[in-house]
Amino acid sequence: xxxxxxxxxxxxxxxxxxxxxxxxxxxxISFASGAPSADTFPNREMAELAPAIYxxxxxxxxxxxxxxxxxxxxxxxxxxxxxxxxxxxxEADELQIFTGAQQxxxxxxxxxxxxxxxxxxxxxxxSGAMTAFRAYGAKLVGVPMDDSGMIPEELEKVLKTxxxxxxxxxxxxxxxxxxxxxxxxxxxxxxxxxxxxxxIIFEDSPYFELRYSGxxxxxxxxxxxxxxxxxxxxxxxxxxxxxxIGFAIASRELLAKLTLGKQQxxxxxxxxxxxxxxxxxxxYDLDEHIAQCCxxxxxxxxxxxxxxxxxxxSMAHFSHPEGGLFxxxxxxxxVSGNGLGTYLLEKxxxxxxxxxxxxxxxxxxxxxxxxxxxxSIEEIHIGVKLLGEGMREYLDSV
Amino acid sequence: xxxxxxxxxxxxxxxxxxxxxxxxxxxxISFASGAPSADTFPNREMAELAPAIYxxxxxxxxxxxxxxxxxxxxxxxxxxxxxxxxxxxxEADELQIFTGAQQxxxxxxxxxxxxxxxxxxxxxxxSGAMTAFRAYGAKLVGVPMDDSGMIPEELEKVLKTxxxxxxxxxxxxxxxxxxxxxxxxxxxxxxxxxxxxxxIIFEDSPYFELRYSGxxxxxxxxxxxxxxxxxxxxxxxxxxxxxxIGFAIASRELLAKLTLGKQQxxxxxxxxxxxxxxxxxxxYDLDEHIAQCCxxxxxxxxxxxxxxxxxxxSMAHFSHPEGGLFxxxxxxxxVSGNGLGTYLLEKxxxxxxxxxxxxxxxxxxxxxxxxxxxxSIEEIHIGVKLLGEGMREYLDSV
Numbered sequence: 001x002x003x004x005x006x007x008x009x010x011x012x013x014x015x016x017x018x019x020x021x022x023x024x025x026x027x028x029i030s031f032a033s034g035a036p037s038a039d040t041f042p043n044r045e046m047a048e049l050a051p052a053i054y055x056x057x058x059x060x061x062x063x064x065x066x067x068x069x070x071x072x073x074x075x076x077x078x079x080x081x082x083x084x085x086x087x088x089x090x091e092a093d094e095l096q097i098f099t100g101a102q103q104x105x106x107x108x109x110x111x112x113x114x115x116x117x118x119x120x121x122x123x124x125x126x127s128g129a130m131t132a133f134r135a136y137g138a139k140l141v142g143v144p145m146d147d148s149g150m151i152p153e154e155l156e157k158v159l160k161t162x163x164x165x166x167x168x169x170x171x172x173x174x175x176x177x178x179x180x181x182x183x184x185x186x187x188x189x190x191x192x193x194x195x196x197x198x199x200i201i202f203e204d205s206p207y208f209e210l211r212y213s214g215x216x217x218x219x220x221x222x223x224x225x226x227x228x229x230x231x232x233x234x235x236x237x238x239x240x241x242x243x244x245i246g247f248a249i250a251s252r253e254l255l256a257k258l259t260l261g262k263q264q265x266x267x268x269x270x271x272x273x274x275x276x277x278x279x280x281x282x283x284y285d286l287d288e289h290i291a292q293c294c295x296x297x298x299x300x301x302x303x304x305x306x307x308x309x310x311x312x313x314s315m316a317h318f319s320h321p322e323g324g325l326f327x328x329x330x331x332x333x334x335v336s337g338n339g340l341g342t343y344l345l346e347k348x349x350x351x352x353x354x355x356x357x358x359x360x361x362x363x364x365x366x367x368x369x370x371x372x373x374x375x376s377i378e379e380i381h382i383g384v385k386l387l388g389e390g391m392r393e394y395l396d397s398v
Numbered sequence: 399x400x401x402x403x404x405x406x407x408x409x410x411x412x413x414x415x416x417x418x419x420x421x422x423x424x425x426x427i428s429f430a431s432g433a434p435s436a437d438t439f440p441n442r443e444m445a446e447l448a449p450a451i452y453x454x455x456x457x458x459x460x461x462x463x464x465x466x467x468x469x470x471x472x473x474x475x476x477x478x479x480x481x482x483x484x485x486x487x488x489e490a491d492e493l494q495i496f497t498g499a500q501q502x503x504x505x506x507x508x509x510x511x512x513x514x515x516x517x518x519x520x521x522x523x524x525s526g527a528m529t530a531f532r533a534y535g536a537k538l539v540g541v542p543m544d545d546s547g548m549i550p551e552e553l554e555k556v557l558k559t560x561x562x563x564x565x566x567x568x569x570x571x572x573x574x575x576x577x578x579x580x581x582x583x584x585x586x587x588x589x590x591x592x593x594x595x596x597x598i599i600f601e602d603s604p605y606f607e608l609r610y611s612g613x614x615x616x617x618x619x620x621x622x623x624x625x626x627x628x629x630x631x632x633x634x635x636x637x638x639x640x641x642x643i644g645f646a647i648a649s650r651e652l653l654a655k656l657t658l659g660k661q662q663x664x665x666x667x668x669x670x671x672x673x674x675x676x677x678x679x680x681x682y683d684l685d686e687h688i689a690q691c692c693x694x695x696x697x698x699x700x701x702x703x704x705x706x707x708x709x710x711x712s713m714a715h716f717s718h719p720e721g722g723l724f725x726x727x728x729x730x731x732x733v734s735g736n737g738l739g740t741y742l743l744e745k746x747x748x749x750x751x752x753x754x755x756x757x758x759x760x761x762x763x764x765x766x767x768x769x770x771x772x773x774s775i776e777e778i779h780i781g782v783k784l785l786g787e788g789m790r791e792y793l794d795s796v
Contacts, residue, residue, distance in 0.1 A: 002598070003564075004655055005512050005534075011658060035462055043456025050448035058441025062638035064433055099497060099664040106663045110533070114403050115513070132662040135508070136403075166401075200400070240460035242669045257402055260409060264530040265504045266497040270668045271640045 007135050015338055016127065016357040019345065029383040032351035033374040034176070036237045036325065040293045042280060046240075049279045053272060061275050065268030067259050069097025069247070073278040077233075077247055080281075087221045087231070088249045096255050098262065099269045101206055101234040101246030105129045107265070108167070108202055108230065109136040111257035118165040120158055120199075122150050124328075124358040124367070126176045129169055129204065141165070142360025147319070149175060149182035152189040159197040167200040172220055173208035174324025177358040177369035181322065184217050191223045199228070200254070206234040206246075207324040209290050212298035214322035227251035235277055237325070238290050243273045297325070297373055304372040304380050311388030315395060318370075325373040328355075331366035335395065338364045343394045348386040405533050413736055414525065414755040417743065427781040430749035431772040432574070434635045434723070438691045440678060444638075447677045451670060459673050463666030465657050467495025467645070471676040475631075475645055478679075485619045485629070486647045494653050496660065497667045499604055499632040499644030503527045505663070506565070506600055506628065507534040509655040516563040518556055518597075520548050522726075522756040522765070524574045527567055527602065539563070540758025545717070547573060547580035550587040557595040565598040570618055571606035572722025575756040575767035579720065582615050589621045597626070598652070604632040604644075605722040607688050610696035612720035625649035633675055635723070636688050641671045695723070695771055702770040702778050709786030713793060716768075723771040726753075729764035733793065736762045741792045746784040 019032040053061055068074070078095040081088040088095055098104045105128070113119070115137035121130060123142035130140055141162055144154045150170065159165055170190070172182040182190070194201045203220045221231035230250035235243055248255060262268075280286075301321065308318055312329070319328040329352075331337060341354035355367030375383060417430040451459055466472070476493040479486040486493055496502045503526070511517070513535035519528060521540035528538055539560055542552045548568065557563055568588070570580040580588070592599045601618045619629035628648035633641055646653060660666075678684075699719065706716055710727070717726040727750075729735060739752035753765030773781060 002649075002651055003510075005508065005510055005515075007512075008509060008655060008658055038457035038461060041456055041460040043452045043460060046456070046460070047449040047452035050452065051445040054441045054445035054448065058439055058444070059436035060640075062439040062441060062444070062640040063436060064634075064639045102665050103663055110403065111406060112401075112403055114405075117403075128661070128665075135659065135662050236462075241462045242458075242460040244664060244666070244668050251400075253400055257406060260406055261533065264526070264533050265501055265663055266642060267500050267526075268642075270642050270671055272671065273668055 007137060010134050011131055015341065016353050019341070019351040019353055022345070022351055028349045028351060029375060029379050029386065030351045031370040031372070031375060031383055032353050033371045034325070035241060035374055036293070037296060037373050039296060041240050042284070042289065045280060045284060046276060049276060049283070053275050053279065057275055061272040063271070065271035065274070067263055067268050069269065070271060070274035070278060073097060073274045076278055076281055081249060085219060085222070087219060087224070090224070092227055092251050093249055094252050094255060095247055095249045096259065097269050097274060098246045098248060099266055100236060100244045101204065101232045102128060102132070103262070103265065104232045104246055104248045104258070105132040105204070107258040107261040109133045109138060110261045111254070112166050112200070113138050116164060118162045120155065120162065120165050120168045121360050122170065122175065123360055124177055124355065125169065125360060126171060126204065127357050130360065133169070140360045147180060148186055149180055150190060152186060152193060155190060156193050159193065159199065165197070165199060167202050168194055169202045169204065170220070171204045173205055173217060174210065174321055176207070176324070177326055177353070177355070178328040179319045179321030179324050179326045180328070181217060187217070187220045188223060191220050191228070195228055201229045203229055203231045205231060206237050209238055210294060210297060210325070211323035212294055212301055221249060227253070230254060238286070238293060239277065239280065243277055244270060245273060245277055300372045300375070300377060300380060303377050304370065304384060307381060307384035311384050312391055315391055325371055327370050327372065329368040329370060331368070332395070333366060335366040335398070336364050337367050339398070340391065340394050341368060344387065344390045347393070348390040350383055350386045350390065352387070405535060408532050409529055413739065414751050417739070417749040417751055420743070420749055426747045426749060427773060427777050427784065428749045429768040429770070429773060429781055430751050431769045432723070433639060433772055434691070435694060435771050437694060439638050440682070440687065443678060443682060444674060447674060447681070451673050451677065455673055459670040461669070463669035463672070465661055465666050467667065468669060468672035468676060471495060471672045474676055474679055479647060483617060483620070485617060485622070488622070488625070490625055490649050491647055492650050492653060493645055493647045494657065495667050495672060496644045496646060497664055498634060498642045499602065499630045500526060500530070501660070501663065502630045502644055502646045502656070503530040503602070505656040505659040507531045507536060508659045509652070510564050510598070511536050514562060516560045518553065518560065518563050518566045519758050520568065520573065521758055522575055522753065523567065523758060524569060524602065525755050528758065531567070538758045545578060546584055547578055548588060550584060550591060553588060554591050557591065557597065563597060565600050566592055567600045567602065568618070569602045571603055571615060572608065572719055574605070574722070575724055575751070575753070576726040577717045577719030577722050577724045578726070579615060585615070585618045586621060589618050589626070593626055599627045601627055601629045603629060604635050607636055608692060608695060608723070609721035610692055610699055619647060625651070628652060636684070636691060637675065637678065641675055642668060643671060643675055698770045698773070698775060698778060701775050702768065702782060705779060705782035709782050710789055713789055723769055725768050725770065727766040727768060729766070730793070731764060733764040733796070734762050735765050737796070738789065738792050739766060742785065742788045745791070746788040748781055748784045748788065750785070
């Protein structure tokens with residue numbers, strides 16, 4: 001009886017879904033999460049701030065909100081980005097609030113893509129972005145990467161041939177899924193190519209403030225002189241994902257179209273959550289909070305890297321991220337990431353995400369993504385041991 | 399430089415936007431709102447409930463939520479609908495949470511519509527729904543209405559000719575914009591036609607619990623034996639729009655597709671807001687709260703009807719809604735709703751919404767929508783006086 005739209009036909013549940021199903025199940029250890037640690041959530045501070053929001057601003061936060069976002073939060077974030085990160089001050093740019101950065105992905109696709117248009121992505125990229133783009137009829141073209149991310153010469157090759165390319169999607173800092181970052185020199189090259197071919201860059205950057213080592217790299221958006229870059233930020237990883245607050249810094253012209261699409265999706269983001277974020281950022285020192293998050297995650301990353309070196313160092317190599325939530329296991333050529341991931345799930349009760357979930361063409365590649373933000377230090381010790389055992393058994397069996 | 403997708407080309411800012419701009423501006427009286435009165439928001443109760451949510455459930459409400467919705471809230475609403483309204487118990491149906499009923503409109507279009515498909519709507523219908531459908535390439539076909547809403551024979555004529563009709567969009571109770579309701583007998587006829595032509599009915603029902611007089615009419619969904627009806631409900635008008643909580647009761651098969659689309663839009667609705675709604679509904683008597691809302695709105699409706707009778711009774715007739723937030727002024731044939739609306743805005747500082755905003759084909763029709771939930775009793779007295787003066791002057795001048 002039901003005939004569905006063709007736009008969702010290409011969207012199949014990925015192997016990642018099988019992994020997510022057992023997250024939190026007793027007896028399982030999960031390296032499959034994409035979330036920050038609940039230990040970092042400012043629950044107590046939010047409990048203290050909440051009543052006054054309802055008592056002083058109830059008639060506003062309980063009403064329909066402004067589609068573009070809470071004016072106080074917008075202004076505070078805009079100032080933070082100008083002062084701390086030196087972008088967002090262009091006269092033609094503004095900052096708007098969305099229901100998580102996920103909504104910015106969806107709305108950008110809605111605003112820019114006609115059926116059959118191309119989005120240029122990293123060869124391995126965030127699955128939730130690629131699915132959002134596909135749902136608007138996009139064809140995804142993955143650009144080869146090395147340890148420093150997307151290779152500029154390869155990007156140029158793609159733009160030369162793909163005439164229907166509409167925008168370039170990048171997570172330049174602590175990339176999901178690989179954990180790697182694009183150095184400044186290469187960011188400049190990529191930006192110049194985008195300008196030369198007159199393409200928008202969607203700079204998705206939810207992790208950049210979670211740096212545990214190495215030097216800060218400015219956003220691609222800092223290079224933007226004429227509105228070629230949309231920067232998407234988020235409070236999900238540095239405050240709480242449940243707020244569902246993302247924000248875009250981009251040209252007024254592009255944001256106006258996103259706003260039009262947003263009116264159809266949810267009218268406005270939750271006004272209480274926005275006022276909560278504003279008051280939290282007003283009362284507490286976000287940078288101090290971020291520093292505490294970094295201390296926690298640095299320890300977890302270091303333990304995971306040490307354990308990996310010991311347990312799988314002879315079988316595979318892996319990325320050494322300077323921040324973010326993820327690292328990437330490069331398995332020997334020819335090894336099935338799906339096969340190993342399934343083996344680890346079934347035989348070791350260890351969840352990881354096979355590389356295929358992030359592959360632009362969905363291929364079963366020799367790779368796994370590991371998350372280190374959610375498991376405890378003890379779970380990291382046990383889990384990497386299981387990973388080593390499982391990998392040895394699996395490699396011996398194929 | 400920016401080339402936008404064609405899907406948003408047809409979406410022009412409506413005349414309603416000009417009206418909304420002055421809502422709340424001092425010196426203006428607004429009958430243009432689409433919102434409930436802030437006097438009904440349970441601000442104090444929410445202030446009391448909030449801290450415990452963060453302290454007891456912070457790690458859950460601050461985390462990514464479940465796409466389908468908070469299990470406790472889903473179960474509570476499902477029970478309420480089964481017990482109070484006698485639907486939602488079909489084995490093949492379930493209830494899911496969305497970010498306002500607006501998101502259900504968007505996602506249903508996303509799941510069902512291919513470019514060029516038809517959505518059958520009331521001749522005068524909710525503008526936000528029509529815009530959401532158009533953005534997925536829908537062609538809207540309006541069905542003629544009388545004082546009892548969509549005319550079944552006219553619906554059948556449309557379905558006979560429009561082979562690409564995908565679903566029928568209805569607000570059967572206290573319709574937006576007209577305030578009228580479809581009687582039970584006619585609901586049955588419409589349902590039978592939908593089944594005969596194998597079309598889904600989208601039953602949008604955010605107002606039905608706000609009844610001030612007349613007899614309760616069961617939802618079309620109560621007639622549904624095999625999943626032809628999606629019922630969309632909302633907490634916006636009976637608790638607070640800022641919660642951004644809508645819910646759909648529909649077949650699992652259809653909801654699974656909506657969930658897929660939702661993952662791309664916002665991953666999940668705000669978990670804190672959902673837990674807040676759950677605890678509010680657990681601790682307080684929602685029906686008692688609704689009864690208080692009805693007392694307030696009944697008074698406002700009665701005053702508006704009395705004033706209208708006195709001030710414009712000789713020039714126009716108008717709907718006498720038994721509930722909801724709106725009533726509809728039928729102007730004499732040939733009078734421009736846009737013209738009168740603009741005149742009232744400019745000369746009388748009174749905002750209304752011209753009928754064209756709700757016309758399926760966007761035509762300038764002889765009609766205005768008035769809202770009576772937001773203005774105070776005093777503003778209703780003054781506003782309707784201004785409406786009478788303005789209408790007399792305008793009709794004399796054309």
